Structures are given as C-alpha cells and as structure tokens.
Amino acid sequence: MKQFIDFIPLILFFIVYKMAPAEVQFAGHTFEPIYTATAMLIASSIVVYGALLVIQRRLDKAQWLTFGACLVFGGLTLALHQDAILKWKAPVVNWLFALAFAGSHFVGDRPLIQRIMGHAVHLTDSLWAKLNIAWVVFFLICGFAQLYVAFTFPSIWVDFKLFGSLGMTLLFLIGQGVFLARHMHDEPTGEKPKD
Structure with missing residues (x-):
C-alpha cells in the first residue's frame, strides 16, 4: 500500500498532463500542460505527504527525499518556466x-x-x-x-x-x-x- 501512495502524485501529474488543454490562461500568464501538471504534482505531493505525516507522525527518509525533490525541482520548473529542470x-x-x-x-x-x-x-x-x-x-x-x-x-x-x-x-x-x-x-x- 505504501508504494501505491507514493505514486499518487505521479499518477495525478500524468492525468493532468494528458487532460490539460494546450494552454491555460491564469493571472495574465500562459501555462502549457507540463506546467499545469507540475503544479498538480507539487500540490498533490504536499497533500499526500502532509497527510502521511499527520497520520503516521513521520515520513521515512525516502519519502522526505522524494517530497523535497518534488518541491525543489517542481518549484524551479514553475519559477523559471523551464521544463528541463523537472526532467x-x-x-x-x-x-x-x-x-x-x-x-x-x-x-x-x-x-x-x-x-x-x-x-x-x-x-x-x-x-x-x-x-x-x-x-x-x-x-x-x-x-x-x-x-x-x-x-x-x-x-x-x-x-x-x-x-x-x-x-x-x-x-x-x-x-x-x-x-x-x-x-x-x-x-x-x-x-x-x-x-
């Protein structure tokens, strides 16, 4: 079950990437599907790992590493508008x-x-x-x-x-x-x- 929970943000990233329109306009900015999906990856990671932290009162080291990498690489991808960072x-x-x-x-x-x-x-x-x-x-x-x-x-x-x-x-x-x-x-x- 634990391994499936760790894949939830990735699955949501995939779904949003596949279902997102070619471009999304938000607050005067244009977002391509990769950036919309990246925002979902970050948001769902916060929810999933936050819930695990509340329920279990801890995350294992691998989960901390995955969560931190998601925030750093995903955040930089959105901030710099460079999908190569997420790759x-x-x-x-x-x-x-x-x-x-x-x-x-x-x-x-x-x-x-x-x-x-x-x-x-x-x-x-x-x-x-x-x-x-x-x-x-x-x-x-x-x-x-x-x-x-x-x-x-x-x-x-x-x-x-x-x-x-x-x-x-x-x-x-x-x-x-x-x-x-x-x-x-x-x-x-x-x-x-x-x-």
Missing part, C-alpha cells in the same frame, strides 16, 4: 537512492536493503550484499533511462515517467522475488544470517 528530478532522485544503497556497504553494520527487509527475510551476509548491489544497479539504470528518454524522446517522456517507472520497478521486484525465493530455503554454509 532531471527522477534521475537525480534515483541516483541519490543508488548512492545511499552503495554507501551503506561502507557506513553502518549492514547494507541498506538488509536494514529495510532484515526483519522479514533471513539471508547470509554475502546474499544481502548481492541484493543491495542489485538495488544500486537498479537505481542507476532507472536514473539513466529516465534521463535518456526525457531528452531524447521528449514526446513520450511523461508516458515513460509513469509507465516506464512502474514497469521497471515491477520487473525488478519480480526478479528480486525470484532471487529471494531461490535463496530463502538454502541452509547457510558457515555464514550466519544477521537480523
């Missing part, structure tokens, strides 16, 4: 996630994926490291794919932002599920799983 949001956020996962190999006692999933899954240290590296590679690929499509195929960028992101995430999660299913019943050989 950098997804790659930068993905690369920051990749950096966090990669950095967890050197900072702390466990890889980040083990800190996230360790309460539910028991693996050996080497399998946790492999899974964590897979997340690093996933986020790097997602960032480069978003950047490539945004600046090479701008006409399909918004479609790819929603369906490409969801598709890549779904495929990766299926792959992760297969990986975990293969190894969850293995008996560790000399290496104890860490909690």
Whole structure:
C-alpha cells in the first residue's frame, strides 16, 4: 500500500498532463500542460505527504527525499518556466537512492536493503550484499533511462515517467522475488544470517 501512495502524485501529474488543454490562461500568464501538471504534482505531493505525516507522525527518509525533490525541482520548473529542470528530478532522485544503497556497504553494520527487509527475510551476509548491489544497479539504470528518454524522446517522456517507472520497478521486484525465493530455503554454509 505504501508504494501505491507514493505514486499518487505521479499518477495525478500524468492525468493532468494528458487532460490539460494546450494552454491555460491564469493571472495574465500562459501555462502549457507540463506546467499545469507540475503544479498538480507539487500540490498533490504536499497533500499526500502532509497527510502521511499527520497520520503516521513521520515520513521515512525516502519519502522526505522524494517530497523535497518534488518541491525543489517542481518549484524551479514553475519559477523559471523551464521544463528541463523537472526532467532531471527522477534521475537525480534515483541516483541519490543508488548512492545511499552503495554507501551503506561502507557506513553502518549492514547494507541498506538488509536494514529495510532484515526483519522479514533471513539471508547470509554475502546474499544481502548481492541484493543491495542489485538495488544500486537498479537505481542507476532507472536514473539513466529516465534521463535518456526525457531528452531524447521528449514526446513520450511523461508516458515513460509513469509507465516506464512502474514497469521497471515491477520487473525488478519480480526478479528480486525470484532471487529471494531461490535463496530463502538454502541452509547457510558457515555464514550466519544477521537480523
């Protein structure tokens, strides 16, 4: 459910972009669909993450990062009237996630994926490291794919932002599920799983 909630602003961005007229006149300014959709992205992010903050009394670090990036990149896009700024949001956020996962190999006692999933899954240290590296590679690929499509195929960028992101995430999660299913019943050989 949490992952779906995080996609609500992106889904609303997509809907507004697709349904908005070619231009909207407001307060003496002309707004193209990308700017109307960006305003919706910012507003819906404030509502969604604000509601989560009130209900849960906290946001996790990934939600803070996503929310902050939305406000910064979306706000700059609207203020400077440059849609290229918004196109950098997804790659930068993905690369920051990749950096966090990669950095967890050197900072702390466990890889980040083990800190996230360790309460539910028991693996050996080497399998946790492999899974964590897979997340690093996933986020790097997602960032480069978003950047490539945004600046090479701008006409399909918004479609790819929603369906490409969801598709890549779904495929990766299926792959992760297969990986975990293969190894969850293995008996560790000399290496104890860490909690």
